[in-house]
Amino acid sequence: MGIFFANIFAQTKPVYEKYDWEKESVADIDVTDFQTKDIVAFKDKRIHEFCFLDKEGKLIEYALEHKILWLNSNDRIEEYNKVYLPYSASSEIVRNKARVITKDGKVIELDQSKVLTAKDDETQRTYKYYALEGVEKGSFIEYFYVVKKYPSYTGHRVTLQTDYDKKNVEFDLYAPTNLIFQTKTYNGLPEIIKDTLIKDRNHWQLYLDTLSGVQQEEQAPYNAMTKFLIYKLKKNLANPAKELVSYSIASQNIYNVIYPEIDKKTHAKVKKFIESIPDIKDKDLVKSIRTIENFVKSNMFVTDVSREDLSTIATILDNKVANEQGVIKLYAAIFNELDIKHQIVLTSNRDVLKFDKNFEAFNFLQEYLIYFPKLKLYMSPSKRESRVGFPPGNLTDNYGLFIKKVSLGGFTSGVGSVKYIKPVNYDKTRYDLVMNVSFDTDDMTTTNLTMDRAMSGYYAIYIQPFMDVIKKDDKDEMLDGIIKSISENVEITNKKVYNDNPEAFGSKPLRIVADLVSDAFVEKAGRKYLFKVGELIGPQQEMYQEKERKLPVENEFERSYSRKIIIEIPKGYQVLNPDDINITKSYSKDDEELFMFNSSYELKGNQLTISITERYNQNIINIDMYEAYRSIINSAANFNKVTLVLDQVK
Numbered sequence: 001m002g003i004f005f006a007n008i009f010a011q012t013k014p015v016y017e018k019y020d021w022e023k024e025s026v027a028d029i030d031v032t033d034f035q036t037k038d039i040v041a042f043k044d045k046r047i048h049e050f051c052f053l054d055k056e057g058k059l060i061e062y063a064l065e066h067k068i069l070w071l072n073s074n075d076r077i078e079e080y081n082k083v084y085l086p087y088s089a090s091s092e093i094v095r096n097k098a099r100v101i102t103k104d105g106k107v108i109e110l111d112q113s114k115v116l117t118a119k120d121d122e123t124q125r126t127y128k129y130y131a132l133e134g135v136e137k138g139s140f141i142e143y144f145y146v147v148k149k150y151p152s153y154t155g156h157r158v159t160l161q162t163d164y165d166k167k168n169v170e171f172d173l174y175a176p177t178n179l180i181f182q183t184k185t186y187n188g189l190p191e192i193i194k195d196t197l198i199k200d201r202n203h204w205q206l207y208l209d210t211l212s213g214v215q216q217e218e219q220a221p222y223n224a225m226t227k228f229l230i231y232k233l234k235k236n237l238a239n240p241a242k243e244l245v246s247y248s249i250a251s252q253n254i255y256n257v258i259y260p261e262i263d264k265k266t267h268a269k270v271k272k273f274i275e276s277i278p279d280i281k282d283k284d285l286v287k288s289i290r291t292i293e294n295f296v297k298s299n300m301f302v303t304d305v306s307r308e309d310l311s312t313i314a315t316i317l318d319n320k321v322a323n324e325q326g327v328i329k330l331y332a333a334i335f336n337e338l339d340i341k342h343q344i345v346l347t348s349n350r351d352v353l354k355f356d357k358n359f360e361a362f363n364f365l366q367e368y369l370i371y372f373p374k375l376k377l378y379m380s381p382s383k384r385e386s387r388v389g390f391p392p393g394n395l396t397d398n399y400g401l402f403i404k405k406v407s408l409g410g411f412t413s414g415v416g417s418v419k420y421i422k423p424v425n426y427d428k429t430r431y432d433l434v435m436n437v438s439f440d441t442d443d444m445t446t447t448n449l450t451m452d453r454a455m456s457g458y459y460a461i462y463i464q465p466f467m468d469v470i471k472k473d474d475k476d477e478m479l480d481g482i483i484k485s486i487s488e489n490v491e492i493t494n495k496k497v498y499n500d501n502p503e504a505f506g507s508k509p510l511r512i513v514a515d516l517v518s519d520a521f522v523e524k525a526g527r528k529y530l531f532k533v534g535e536l537i538g539p540q541q542e543m544y545q546e547k548e549r550k551l552p553v554e555n556e557f558e559r560s561y562s563r564k565i566i567i568e569i570p571k572g573y574q575v576l577n578p579d580d581i582n583i584t585k586s587y588s589k590d591d592e593e594l595f596m597f598n599s600s601y602e603l604k605g606n607q608l609t610i611s612i613t614e615r616y617n618q619n620i621i622n623i624d625m626y627e628a629y630r631s632i633i634n635s636a637a638n639f640n641k642v643t644l645v646l647d648q649v650k
Contacts, residue, residue: 012051012176012200012201014049014051014062015047015049015062015064015172015174016047016049016062016064016094016095016146019047019064019066019144019146021066021097021142021144025043025068025142026042026068026101026140026142029042029068029070029140031070031072031138034070034072034165035072037072037164037165038071038072038073038075038076038164039069039070039071039072039073039076039080039164040069040070040072040164040165040166040167041067041068041069041070041164041165041166041167041169042068042069042070042140042166042167042168043066043067043068043142043167043168044066044067044160044166044168044169044170044211045064045065045066045067045144045168045169045170045171045172046063046064046065046066046158046160046170046171046172047062047063047064047171047172047173047174048061048062048063048064048156048158048172048173048174048231049061049062049063049064049172049173049174049175050151050153050174050175050176050179051176052176059151059153060148060149060150060151061148061149061150061151061152061153062094062146062147062148062149063086063146063147063149064144064145064146064147065144065145066142066143066144067141067142067143067144068140068141068142069140069141069142070138070139070140071135071137071138071139071140071141072137072138073137074137077135077136077137077139080132080135080141081131081132081135082129082130082131082132083098083129083130083132083141083143084127084128084129085115085127085128085129085130085145086145086147086149087126087127087128088149090149090150091147091148091149091150092147092148092149093128093145093146093147093148094146094147094148095144095145095146096115096130096143096144096145096146097109097110097143097144097145098110098114098130098132098141098142098143099141099142099143100132100133100134100135100139100140100141100142101139101140101141101142102134102136102138102139103136103137103138103139106134108133108134110130110132110133114130114131114132114133115128115129115130116128116129116130116131130143153181153231153232153233153244153245154232154233154244154245154361154362154363155230155231155232155245155361155362155363155364156230156231156232156363157228157229157230157353157363158171158228158229158230158231159223159226159227159228160189160208160211160226160227160228160229161187161189161211161212161213161214161226161227161228162213162214162226163213163214163215163216164213165210165211165212165213166208166210166211166213167209167210167211168207168208168209169206169207169208169210169211170205170206170207170208171192171205171206171229172203172204172205172206173192173203173204173205173231174201174202174203175201175202175233176201176202177200177201177202177237178236178237178238179202179233179235179236179237180202180233180234180235180236180237181202181204181231181232181233181234182231182232182233182234183204183229183230183231184229184230184231184356184359185206185227185228185229186227186228186229186230186356187225187226187227187228188227189206189227189228189229190206190208191206192204192205192206192229192231193205193206204231206229211227214226214550214551215550217549217550217551218543218553219553219554219555220551220552220553220554221350221351221352221354221551221552221554222551223351223352223353224350224351224352224353224354225551225552230356230359230361230363232245232360232361232362233245245360245361245362246360247360247401247416247418248415248416250346250362250365250401250416251401251403251414251415251416252413252414254344254346254365254403254414255344255403255405255413255414256413256414257325257329258325258328258329258332258344259329259332259336259405259412259414260313260329262313262333265314266313266314266333267337269313269314269317269318270313270317270330270333270334270337271337273317273334274334274337274338277291277292277295278291278295279291280292285340285372285374285375286375286377286388286389286506287507288338288340289340289372289375289377289379289388290387290388290503290505290506291503292331292334292335293379293387293388294387294465294502294503296327296330296331296334297384297465298469298502299320300316300320300321300322300327300330301320301321301322302321302322302323302324302327302382302384303321303322303323304323304324305323306323307323310322310323310326311323311325311326311329312326313326313329313330313333316329316330317330324368324381324382327381327382328344328368328370328381328382331370331379331381332344332370335370340372341372341373341374342370342371342372342373343370343371343373343402343403343404343405344368344369344370344371344402344403344414345368345369345370345371345378345400345401345402345403345421346364346365346366346367346368346369346400346401346403347364347365347366347367347369347395347398347399347400347401347421348363348364348365348366348367348395348398348400349366349367349392349394349395350394350395350397350398350554351394351554353366354398354399355398355399355400355418356399357399357418364401365401367392367395368380368381368382369381369391369395369400369421371402372388375389376422377389378391378395378396378421379391380392380395385461385462385465386461387461387465387502387505387506388506389424389428389506390424390428390429390457390458390461390506392556393423393424393458393555393556393557393619394556395421396421396422396423396424396557397421397422397423397619397620398420398421399418399419399420399421400418400419400421401416401417401418402416402417402418402419403415403416404416404417423557423558423619424457424458424557424558425558425617426558426559426560426615426616426617427560427615428456428457429456429457429458429459429557429558429559429560430454430455430456430457430459430509430559430560430561430562431453431454431455431459431559431560431561432453432454432455432509432561432562432563433451433452433453433454433537433561433562433563433564434451434452434453434563434564434566435449435450435451435452435536435563435564435565435566436449436450436566436568437449437533437536437565437566437567437568438567438568439522439568439570441570444522444524444529444570444646445519445522445523445524445529446517446518446519446522447517447518447519447521447522448515448516448517449490449515449516449517449518449536450513450514450515450516451483451486451512451513451514451515451516452511452512452513453482453483453511453512453513453514454509454510454511454512455509455510455511456508456509456510457557457559458556458557458559459559460505460509460510461505463478463510464499464500464501464502464504464505464510465502465505466502467497467500467501467502467510468500468501468502479495479497479512480492480495482512483495483512483514483516485538485539486535486536486537486538487518487520487521487535487538489518489519489520490516490517490518490520491516491517491518492514492515492516493515493516493517494514494515495512495513495514495515496512496513496514497510497511497512497513498510498511498512498513499511520532520535521533521535521536527647527648528576528645528646528647529573529645529646529647530643530644530645530646531567531643531644531645531646532642532643533565533567533581533610533642533643533644534639534640534641534642534643535640536565537563537565537612537636537639537640538640539640540636540637540639540640541633541636541637542633542634542637543630543633543634545626545630549623549626550623551623552620552621552622552623552626553620553621553626553629554619554620554621555616555619555621556619557619558615558616558617558618558619559615559616560613560614560615560616561612561613561614561615562612562613563610563611563612563613563614564609564610564611564612565609565610565612566607566608566609566610567607567608567609567610568606568607569606569607569608569646570606570646571606572648572649573646573647573648573649574646574647574648574649575603575608575644575645575646576644576645576646576647577644577645578601578603578608578644580642580643580644581599581600581601581610581639581642581644582599582600582601583597583598583599583635583638583639584597584598584599584600585597585598585631585632585635586598586632587625587628587629587632589625592617593617594616594617594618594625595615595616595617595618595628595629595632596613596614596615596632597612597613597614597632597635597636597639598612598613598614599611599612599613599639612639614632614635614636616632
């Protein structure tokens with residue numbers, strides 16, 4: 001979406017042309033109070049400036065970044081001994097400077113001969129960087145660069161907070177007087193202020209004397225929780241009636257791309273493809289969608305290459321290769337042909353950027369889903385490992401733009417609305433276990449086990465849909481790995497797997513039944529036997545927190561566990577400490593139980609039955625409920641340590 005104007009508005013020279021670093025930029029910096037830090041930024045300045053080119057009236061953007069970093073550890077020196085410069089075919093580095101100021105005050109300025117070019121072996125992407133010289137502990141490195149690029153005004157994120165402390169943090173946004181930008185800050189970053197004194201251009205600014213770093217924490221959505229801002233172009237005074245960045249425009253544009261006019265030849269190919277899909281007739285709606293999805297994902301290769309033929313339905317059906325946009329268009333054509341009502345949804349990965357329902361910016365529109373309103377289920381069209389009803393978990397528990405088909409007269413278009421994407425309920429993702437235990441009659445340190453393990457939902461999603469294409473040896477190795485997740489020291493004497501086909505996913509659990517023998521769970525202590533019954537559920541996560549928690553916990557999906565351990569106690573023996581089994585922890589909010597762990601037992605004759613229930617009915621755990629969540633997670637780890645003492649009946 002380009003913006004072009006004749007020279008109606010006065011042109012001003014870009015700010016960067018007069019920008020430079022100070023001759024002695026670190027002379028007044030006192031690092032005495034920072035000796036315990038491994039790195040401190042004493043300057044972090046960003047400028048984003050939009051300008052019209054004089055001759056063409058075309059809008060461009062200049063992005064400037066200027067940093068002064070004090071490095072006080074070998075690890076940080078290793079991390080920053082190269083300064084990478086933005087480099088792409090669509091941008092141009094118009095200025096760049098770098099220098100090292102050693103602990104003794106020696107200045108080493110780097111000229112353009114120190115800018116090196118390299119290529120990533122995996123991605124084949126070319127990049128440029130400064131190879132810094134003379135960096136030692138206590139040195140400063142200073143650099144700034146200016147990039148001229150295609151303007152990013154539909155929604156651009158600037159992250160200011162990282163894992164180290166900063167001083168003198170600045171953000172400036174400049175634009176011609178006719179372009180009005182809108183900004184929003186996140187996670188406690190102060191609001192951006194409009195400069196009312198400058199008259200020859202618009203200027204928005206933010207200054208922070210200090211910005212504390214925030215450290216990564218276990219299971220925290222780090223990128224989503226750092227302090228950042230987003231800006232977008234709100235209005236062009238030269239044409240104030242025209243919307244520039246809105247979900248209304250986005251919805252129409254996306255609809256037109258995903259639902260193009262299909263000619264007769266392409267329509268015939270779509271119908272022929274549908275006819276080649278086995279067993280889709282006379283099925284209920286969800287089974288039909290599952291069958292279509294399994295067939296497409298088994299027969300189409302999806303690439304991330306951006307090429308027109310990879311998004312053209314006819315070519316896709318001929319070559320069986322598509323890009324993301326192309327495979328979505330194919331699904332849309334199939335569902336339209338079969339009159340399966342659906343909506344296109346765009347959202348974001350909440351681990352990186354939570355969808356803001358109150359600020360319309362296109363950088364939230366990153367990931368595609370297809371929504372089936374009659375079923376209230378979502379499908380990820382391009383993720384091969386996902387299946388209908390179980391979209392990528394980090395795209396749920398989030399908001400998204402839902403694009404619905406509307407028709408008025410002979411005109412059809414898409415209308416968008418922002419709605420909540422509900423996560424898949426905990427009872428749809430299960431990891432269940434029934435374990436029968438008996439002791440060898442000749443040697444009680446040997447246990448005979450029958451394991452019946454069932455996985456469904458997200459726990460089965462990377463396995464069950466692909467069981468029919470995995471080679472036998474690989475399949476056996478994978479099943480053995482699942483069985484031996486309780487302990488490597490078990491011998492598998494027999495195993496059988498049920499529902500090991502893609503059609504079963506979402507309706508029947510992947511079930512593995514195995515007979516095992518092991519001497520890993522019982523130790524002899526005099527005349528007593530120590531039975532490590534807790535280890536039969538396998539290793540459990542344990543959450544430690546030595547420092548005060550700063551960031552929330554976020555899980556990918558809700559989940560539940562049901563485990564039953566049935567133990568045949570040898571004749572003449574008793575369990576001395578059965579009450580060690582009893583562990584109960586629960587957390588409720590607003591009369592709803594969100595997390596729980598409960599283990600209990602029942603003793604009938606010589607049969608001891610242990611029942612364990614565990615579930616997590618919320619993905620996002622804010623700081624105020626973190627300790628409760630941690631205690632429940634640790635309850636499973638505590639059960640994992642339960643050891644029963646067996647002694648002869650006196």
